[in-house]
Amino acid sequence: MGEFIVTLLTGLSSAAALFLVASGLSIIFGVTRIVNFAHGSFYMLGAYIGVTAVTAVGGGAVGFWVAILLAAVAVGLIGVAMEILLLRRIYRAPELFQLIATFGVILVIQDVTLWIWGSEDLVGPRAPGFTGAVTILGQRLPEYDLVLIAVSPLVLAGLWLLFNRTRWGTLVRAATLDRQMVSALGVNQRWLFTGVLFLGSALAGLGGAIQLPKGGADLLMDFNIIAAAFVVVVVGGMGSIGGAFLAAILIGLLQTFGIQIFPNSTLILMFLVMAVVLIFRPWGLLGKPEIPGHGVVEAPEAPLRPAGRGLRLAGALVLAVLLLLPVAHLAVPAAVDDFLLVLVIDIMIFVLFAAALHFIMGPGGMVSFGHAAFFGGGAYAAALLVKFAEAPMEIAFWAAPAGAALLAILFGWFCVRLTGVYFAMLTLAFAQIAWSIVFQWGEVTGGDDGILGTWPSDWASSRIAYYYMTVGFVVAGLLALRRMLFAPFGYTLRAGRDSPLRAAAIGIDIKRHQWIAFTISGAFAGLAGALFVYSKGSVFPTEMEIARSFDALLMVLLGGVHSLTGPIVGATALTWLNDLFSELSYWRFLLGATIIALVLLLPDGLAGLGDTWLARRLGLAAPASGSGANGQETPA
Amino acid sequence: MTALLEVDRLSKAFGGVRAVQDVSFAVNPGELLALIGPNGAGKTTCFNMLMGQIRPDHGAILLKGRDIAGLPPHRIWRLGVGRTFQITATFSSMTVRENVQMALISHRNAGRRLWRPAAGTETAQADALLDRVGMAEQGDRACSVLAYGDLKRVELAIALANDPDLLLMDEPTAGMAPRERIELMRLADEIVAERKIGVLFTEHDMDVVFAHAHRIMVLNRGELIAEGTPEAVRANEQVREIYLGSSVEAGQA
Numbered sequence A: 001m002g003e004f005i006v007t008l009l010t011g012l013s014s015a016a017a018l019f020l021v022a023s024g025l026s027i028i029f030g031v032t033r034i035v036n037f038a039h040g041s042f043y044m045l046g047a048y049i050g051v052t053a054v055t056a057v058g059g060g061a062v063g064f065w066v067a068i069l070l071a072a073v074a075v076g077l078i079g080v081a082m083e084i085l086l087l088r089r090i091y092r093a094p095e096l097f098q099l100i101a102t103f104g105v106i107l108v109i110q111d112v113t114l115w116i117w118g119s120e121d122l123v124g125p126r127a128p129g130f131t132g133a134v135t136i137l138g139q140r141l142p143e144y145d146l147v148l149i150a151v152s153p154l155v156l157a158g159l160w161l162l163f164n165r166t167r168w169g170t171l172v173r174a175a176t177l178d179r180q181m182v183s184a185l186g187v188n189q190r191w192l193f194t195g196v197l198f199l200g201s202a203l204a205g206l207g208g209a210i211q212l213p214k215g216g217a218d219l220l221m222d223f224n225i226i227a228a229a230f231v232v233v234v235v236g237g238m239g240s241i242g243g244a245f246l247a248a249i250l251i252g253l254l255q256t257f258g259i260q261i262f263p264n265s266t267l268i269l270m271f272l273v274m275a276v277v278l279i280f281r282p283w284g285l286l287g288k289p290e291i292p293g294h295g296v297v298e299a300p301e302a303p304l305r306p307a308g309r310g311l312r313l314a315g316a317l318v319l320a321v322l323l324l325l326p327v328a329h330l331a332v333p334a335a336v337d338d339f340l341l342v343l344v345i346d347i348m349i350f351v352l353f354a355a356a357l358h359f360i361m362g363p364g365g366m367v368s369f370g371h372a373a374f375f376g377g378g379a380y381a382a383a384l385l386v387k388f389a390e391a392p393m394e395i396a397f398w399a400a401p402a403g404a405a406l407l408a409i410l411f412g413w414f415c416v417r418l419t420g421v422y423f424a425m426l427t428l429a430f431a432q433i434a435w436s437i438v439f440q441w442g443e444v445t446g447g448d449d450g451i452l453g454t455w456p457s458d459w460a461s462s463r464i465a466y467y468y469m470t471v472g473f474v475v476a477g478l479l480a481l482r483r484m485l486f487a488p489f490g491y492t493l494r495a496g497r498d499s500p501l502r503a504a505a506i507g508i509d510i511k512r513h514q515w516i517a518f519t520i521s522g523a524f525a526g527l528a529g530a531l532f533v534y535s536k537g538s539v540f541p542t543e544m545e546i547a548r549s550f551d552a553l554l555m556v557l558l559g560g561v562h563s564l565t566g567p568i569v570g571a572t573a574l575t576w577l578n579d580l581f582s583e584l585s586y587w588r589f590l591l592g593a594t595i596i597a598l599v600l601l602l603p604d605g606l607a608g609l610g611d612t613w614l615a616r617r618l619g620l621a622a623p624a625s626g627s628g629a630n631g632q633e634t635p636a
Numbered sequence B: 001m002t003a004l005l006e007v008d009r010l011s012k013a014f015g016g017v018r019a020v021q022d023v024s025f026a027v028n029p030g031e032l033l034a035l036i037g038p039n040g041a042g043k044t045t046c047f048n049m050l051m052g053q054i055r056p057d058h059g060a061i062l063l064k065g066r067d068i069a070g071l072p073p074h075r076i077w078r079l080g081v082g083r084t085f086q087i088t089a090t091f092s093s094m095t096v097r098e099n100v101q102m103a104l105i106s107h108r109n110a111g112r113r114l115w116r117p118a119a120g121t122e123t124a125q126a127d128a129l130l131d132r133v134g135m136a137e138q139g140d141r142a143c144s145v146l147a148y149g150d151l152k153r154v155e156l157a158i159a160l161a162n163d164p165d166l167l168l169m170d171e172p173t174a175g176m177a178p179r180e181r182i183e184l185m186r187l188a189d190e191i192v193a194e195r196k197i198g199v200l201f202t203e204h205d206m207d208v209v210f211a212h213a214h215r216i217m218v219l220n221r222g223e224l225i226a227e228g229t230p231e232a233v234r235a236n237e238q239v240r241e242i243y244l245g246s247s248v249e250a251g252q253a
Helices: A002-032 A039-057 A063-085 A097-117 A143-165 A167-177 A179-184 A189-210 A221-236 A241-261 A266-280 A309-331 A338-361 A372-389 A393-415 A420-440 A463-486 A488-498 A500-504 A510-536 A546-559 A566-582 A587-601 A606-618 B043-050 B073-078 B096-107 B123-132 B148-160 B178-195 B206-212 B230-235 B237-244 B247-252
Strands: A133-136 A139-142 B005-014 B017-027 B032-036 B058-063 B081-084 B166-170 B198-202 B215-220 B223-228
Touching: A002 A039, A002 A133, A002 A139, A002 A143, A002 A167, A002 A189, A002 A221, A002 A241, A039 A063, A039 A097, A039 A189, A039 A221, A063 A189, A097 A221, A097 A546, A097 A587, A133 A143, A139 A143, A143 A167, A143 A189, A143 A241, A167 A179, A167 A189, A179 A189, A221 A241, A221 A266, A221 A420, A221 A546, A241 A266, A266 A393, A266 A420, A309 A338, A309 A463, A338 A463, A338 A510, A338 A546, A338 A566, A372 A393, A372 A420, A372 A510, A372 A546, A393 A420, A393 A510, A420 A546, A463 A488, A463 A510, A488 A500, A488 A510, A488 B096, A500 A510, A500 B073, A546 A566, A546 A587, A546 A606, A566 A587, A566 A606, B005 B043, B017 B043, B017 B198, B017 B215, B017 B223, B032 B043, B032 B178, B032 B206, B043 B166, B043 B198, B073 B081, B081 B148, B096 B123, B096 B148, B123 B148, B148 B166, B148 B178, B178 B198, B178 B206, B206 B230, B215 B230, B223 B230, B223 B237, B230 B237
Parallel strands: B032 B198, B032 B215, B081 B166, B166 B198
Antiparallel strands: A133 A139, B005 B017, B005 B058, B215 B223
């Protein structure tokens, strides 16, 4: 009994930081519709700044709490800086484009933190007056846990007063319901957004600082909390503070009890709960369905046109370079070395992966946050067949797209019922469930050690042979995806995205169509996974991680979601940049800063540049978007 | 003669509000039937139930003798019901012709074909439909750049793509200039006469209603309060009192 009560209290105390971070995330999303991935970084900064502030102010009975509040305010100001310098410039960009910007911020903050505070974990200062433990029915509980338990309701009450008893709070609630209406009433949105960013970021900073006596500060905090915070926000209902409170307690308890009951499946539990909630209550426990048609009005996409001459020429040129590269490698090994071939193979694999994601994201309007499930799922399908059946490459290779497609059929059946951010979150949940299974089911998947020994058959085992095989599959894959988009299938997919109302009124079963598209996309992601697993000779759970899903997302968004060339350009640029920076110290900072710069300079994505500036410059008269993949082919 | 559409005691409540209550009526082939009523009378709810966007609480909707109540919109369309919306709904990333092609492709159940490009399919039929609504010259323009009146015509062409027996038009002339209204309704008249389609439409413009409807139903607070020829409805005391007021004079003008 005592053990139960102490576990319960521990769960409640661990919900505190979760609630603070999630409520901030929820407030920011509610008003600005920005999914702030950098929110975990603000939490981490809160912890680090808290440590410094306690040292500076002195950890006395008053000093400690002053320092914590200072940390929260400092993080709030960092959030304001992000809003003014970055987000404010891209509110008019396509939906979710701000995501990339916040990705960039994550990377920059990681390296800045590393640079200022070093790589060692910091031990948190202890809270004066709460350093001991209380004994409950023979079980000991740190006194500070009781402080944390009290914090959430206090903050909840404070927020309630702020939102219900002040003019500013009323405006925030109104903007959460209908942003257009609030702006039509003459409210200056800029300062509303800035204020919301301050409040939301400060809450995250407070969360990071207040958990210091319990958890200290380390460089993994950002990613460790962000997934859980998203789960809390989604389970509670986007934009609902009360929902975040309930969900934080639910998830907090789930984690502490989960460790005791299912020590081997703690990771899966949280995402399982999120999946179940989204399936039965698509808008979360206390969330409300979004008012349709009152989001950001985007400029319509231009009609799809067959590749123009210029793009076809460019595509042919790229293909020629790809085909001749190994020849150059044999002729001048010094200039075109082995590493370059490996890099180009990697680039091609990610181009296919990104194109597969773009297939549903661009024409389908379905943003998946969990596409690594199919990339990694495909890779694991092949690797498992090798491990347990010693299947040769010719057979195992095909298991990848098939396995990924099966997974997509299963996940897709649930996911296509939702739209927008909720769809994205459910894909994330399923991807995390798949990842947890792979990670924690060591006997079958090898867990963290992965599966080794997936090498190509003899005929494809030389670098050059495998290179050509990759070129063949990737080019064929891209052409097939492109072909489908120009076929009635792709038109129907776009119809469902452009106007669900009209699509249904001309007999299109949108959900079923999206389900099929999701499956096709999964199969092609799996094919990329197959190419990957045989090029590396091994596969690890990292291929199914959130980070891998975000890579693909970043490639598509960075390339430009409204262009068929987008994923190709984006994947190439990002893989190349990753490789370029990876040897440098502070490569994250460089990559993050580059991403932020690209976002600010090219709000339509990299392909937007190719389609407009370059095209105009060269007089190719390519249409504004939807033009040409790698363009060797015009379906006619 | 059996009616094309028979609606029997259709009802829907939202929370405690009875939006539509025991509404019964029939639409015959070749007939233009207007559904009018003040704002909040339940016209749109009624429409959305007919088209499957809202599931009725109870009541039957018989299309050519088959109950379609509660079917999803895409199934209802396949049974021969076309629809235009109060606020036009077209595919903004497609050209005018592609919009109509899309409906034709769907009508042929070809929407899942993965290989042959869509550009070359159903072009002749699409152009014929566009020609019928007077939009032939604008086939290559993007739908997103059209004038509103032209969009309404495109919607009509889309709605005709499956050769419907019944056409539901929700405020077909809303947001249009007076001249465009006359032209669009004349077009609707012609098409109904040619194809013997039954049309049910809602409309706020009483000139349009009294000039074009063969029969008029008046809905108030979810209930049908009158039904009959334009003359009969115009003369109905209850209608005058509750709803029409001075508009009747305008309608006579």
